[in-house]
Amino acid sequence: xxxxxxxxxFSVECxxxxxxxxxxxxxxxxxxxLTHMIKKIFLTSPNTFNLKSLCVLSGRQNWCLYVDTxxxxxxxxxxxxxMLAVRAALENTRLPKTVVVExxxxxxxxxxxxxxxxxxxxxxxxxxxxxxxxxxxxxxxxARRHEETCSRASMHVAVNQTGKVCxxxxxxxxxxxPKQVLSGVETAVTQSGVMFDSLRE
Amino acid sequence: FNKTKQSLRMHTFYTTKPEQTHSWHSFxxxxxxxxxxxPVRSDTDFRPVFFQLSAVSNARGSCYLEWGGNKIxxxxxxxxxxxxxxxxxxxxxxxxxxxxxxxxxxLHSSNKxxxxxxxxxxxxxxxxxxxxxxxxxxxxxxSQIEVCLLIIQTESWSLPTAAVLSATLALIDARIxxxxxxxxCSCLIRSENSVKMDPTWDEVEEGEYLGLLSIFYQPSLNxxxxxxxxxxxxQLQLIKGMDSCIEGCLQLHKYVETKxxxxxxxxxxxx
Numbered sequence: 001x002x003x004x005x006x007x008x009x010f011s012v013e014c015x016x017x018x019x020x021x022x023x024x025x026x027x028x029x030x031x032x033x034l035t036h037m038i039k040k041i042f043l044t045s046p047n048t049f050n051l052k053s054l055c056v057l058s059g060r061q062n063w064c065l066y067v068d069t070x071x072x073x074x075x076x077x078x079x080x081x082x083m084l085a086v087r088a089a090l091e092n093t094r095l096p097k098t099v100v101v102e103x104x105x106x107x108x109x110x111x112x113x114x115x116x117x118x119x120x121x122x123x124x125x126x127x128x129x130x131x132x133x134x135x136x137x138x139x140x141x142x143a144r145r146h147e148e149t150c151s152r153a154s155m156h157v158a159v160n161q162t163g164k165v166c167x168x169x170x171x172x173x174x175x176x177x178p179k180q181v182l183s184g185v186e187t188a189v190t191q192s193g194v195m196f197d198s199l200r201e
Numbered sequence: 202f203n204k205t206k207q208s209l210r211m212h213t214f215y216t217t218k219p220e221q222t223h224s225w226h227s228f229x230x231x232x233x234x235x236x237x238x239x240p241v242r243s244d245t246d247f248r249p250v251f252f253q254l255s256a257v258s259n260a261r262g263s264c265y266l267e268w269g270g271n272k273i274x275x276x277x278x279x280x281x282x283x284x285x286x287x288x289x290x291x292x293x294x295x296x297x298x299x300x301x302x303x304x305x306x307x308l309h310s311s312n313k314x315x316x317x318x319x320x321x322x323x324x325x326x327x328x329x330x331x332x333x334x335x336x337x338x339x340x341x342x343x344s345q346i347e348v349c350l351l352i353i354q355t356e357s358w359s360l361p362t363a364a365v366l367s368a369t370l371a372l373i374d375a376r377i378x379x380x381x382x383x384x385x386c387s388c389l390i391r392s393e394n395s396v397k398m399d400p401t402w403d404e405v406e407e408g409e410y411l412g413l414l415s416i417f418y419q420p421s422l423n424x425x426x427x428x429x430x431x432x433x434x435x436q437l438q439l440i441k442g443m444d445s446c447i448e449g450c451l452q453l454h455k456y457v458e459t460k461x462x463x464x465x466x467x468x469x470x471x472x
Contacts, residue, residue: 029326036323043317044413044431153334155428165412165439168430171326173333176425178418178447182440189436 006054006062010038012069012082019074031071034082037129037169041083041158045166047125049090056098061109063095076145079156083129084195090126094118127160127167128195130188134176139184141191155181157188161196165189244397247449250456252367254374254464262375266367270356270401275367277375280344294341296333298325300350300364307355315402318358325350331365331385331417331427337378346377358405358413359387361429365417366453373461381422382457386449387415390434390442398449414442418450 012034014027022030042048054063067089069082097117099110133140133151140147148154153175158167165185170176176184248269257263260276267273283295300321307319328348336346348368352360362385369383389400390412397404405413412432418425425447434442 032322033326036317036320040317040431045433047433160433164433164435165430166433168428170425170427170429171330173330173426175334176428177423178425178443181425181428182436182443185436185439 003059004055005051007064008042008049008051009064009066010035010042010086012038012071014071017072022074030078033171034079037079037156037167038082038086041127041167045127045160048127048160048166049125050122053122056109057100057107065093074145076143076148077131079131080129080142083127083158087123087126087128090121091123093121095121124161127158128192129156129158130191131156132184132188134180139180139187141187155184157185159189159192163189163193244395247399247453250453252370252460254370262371262373262377264367264370264374266363266370268363268366269359269399270354271352271360271363272354273363273367274351274353275371276349277346277371277377278349279346280341281347283343283345290343292342294338294343295345296329296336296338296348297345298328298348298350298368300325300328300352302352306352318360319355324361324364327361327427327429328364328368331383332368332372334424334426335369335379335381335383335419336372337380340378348372356402358400358402359415361385362387362415362417370457381419382454383417383419383426384450384453384457385415385417386446386453387413388442388445388449389413390432390438393437393441396442396445398445411438412442414439414446416443416446416450418447420451420454
């Protein structure tokens with residue numbers, strides 16, 4: 001990690017409360033896949049989250065945020081929900097303001113106790129995920145759990161507010177023709193536009 | 202979308218021998234360890250590919266693949282009895298993939314991006330999802346086909362594409378019934394008109410780019426069985442990247458097909 005940047009650590013966990021088929025290894029597998037997807041999106045798109053905003057004292061002290069997601073119920077379309085939850089949680093985060101006090105050689109940090117002086121994080125760059133499932137020759141968005149079991153292939157597309165594609169990720173034996181991939185991406189971009197509009201309200 | 206026909210140079214593909222290590226006589230303390238004699242690659246040049254089938258004698262099928270800086274040994278075992286729970290009957294077979302990374306395979310780096318691309322669990326699930334649609338799993342009920350990969354050396358971002366190719370060749374060598382070959386291709390997208398094929402880690406880390414794209418493609422069925430995309434791309438840039446990748450996959454498929462035919466003819470002549 002760079003000296004002037006903070007850190008974000010992600011983890012997605014599938015609680016055994018979800019159901020009998022999701023305890024132990026299979027639940028872990030789902031969690032790991034989603035964790036990897038989120039890590040990749042945050043690590044590889046430069047404009048997703050400005051880690052410099054988590055800097056307190058460059059080279060010495062930085063904020064490290066642990067973003068842990070716990071899945072309690074499975075209704076289908078997990079990836080979208082998890083991305084939305086991560087974005088909402090980061091938007092809700094408030095960090096206390098810090099003041100650098102230079103006493104002698106080593107500068108020290110004072111964390112203010114005032115509950116009103118808080119820093120809010122900028123989450124405008126965080127993308128939202130749209131999961132597309134292929135059912136026969138049609139493509140379905142926001143599938144329910146039983147619709148997911150019927151689908152042959154799925155594709156997660158992460159789109160940010162400016163309409164740019166931040167990540168694509170296929171799973172479960174994705175069988176798309178190239179045209180379907182591109183039309184799927186187009187659908188994802190329009191759908192994410194709808195999601196962002198509704199978030200703003 | 203329009204298919205732009207790029208002429209990707211084929212002669213850089215072909216190699217007859219595996220990569221040779223430098224003779225220890227030629228080591229000079231003053232020279233840098235990076236190869237200064239490596240030719241500058243143009244945007245449409247692929248790195249050389251070498252493969253040899255039946256490298257592992259006790260596996261049903263195997264393949265040793267060298268692609269650029271990747272050296273992968275893949276072996277296929279099966280069809281074997283499925284290790285799912287005994288009371289679970291499945292009319293379809295199962296494809297199980299295990300990836301292991303040698304400790305000496307890449308320089309240890311705290312670079313998070315490299316660590317992320319070397320995630321073996323992720324790679325094995327990616328391989329299963331890309332290869333599943335090409336193997337005739339219906340013809341192997343109650344059984345599983347194990348694909349084991351050993352990554353001996355890796356220094357490029359295109360490790361998944363090399364892994365998919367080696368797994369496909371090992372499955373072909375194992376005489377497992379398949380619908381089609383899965384080939385992979387990756388590219389670095391700089392802008393709508395500028396795309397660099399088959400990037401290495403150095404090119405990815407040093408270069409300025411908008412996105413990276415990896416595509417796993419089955420040419421005869423015209424099916425994309427996997428897409429991995431990172432960075433920030435508009436749709437036009439994505440279209441350009443996909444076109445180039447599919448073109449690259451087709452070239453690679455042609456080359457592998459001709460090499461396989463040569464191998465089969467040679468083995469027939471020996472008899």
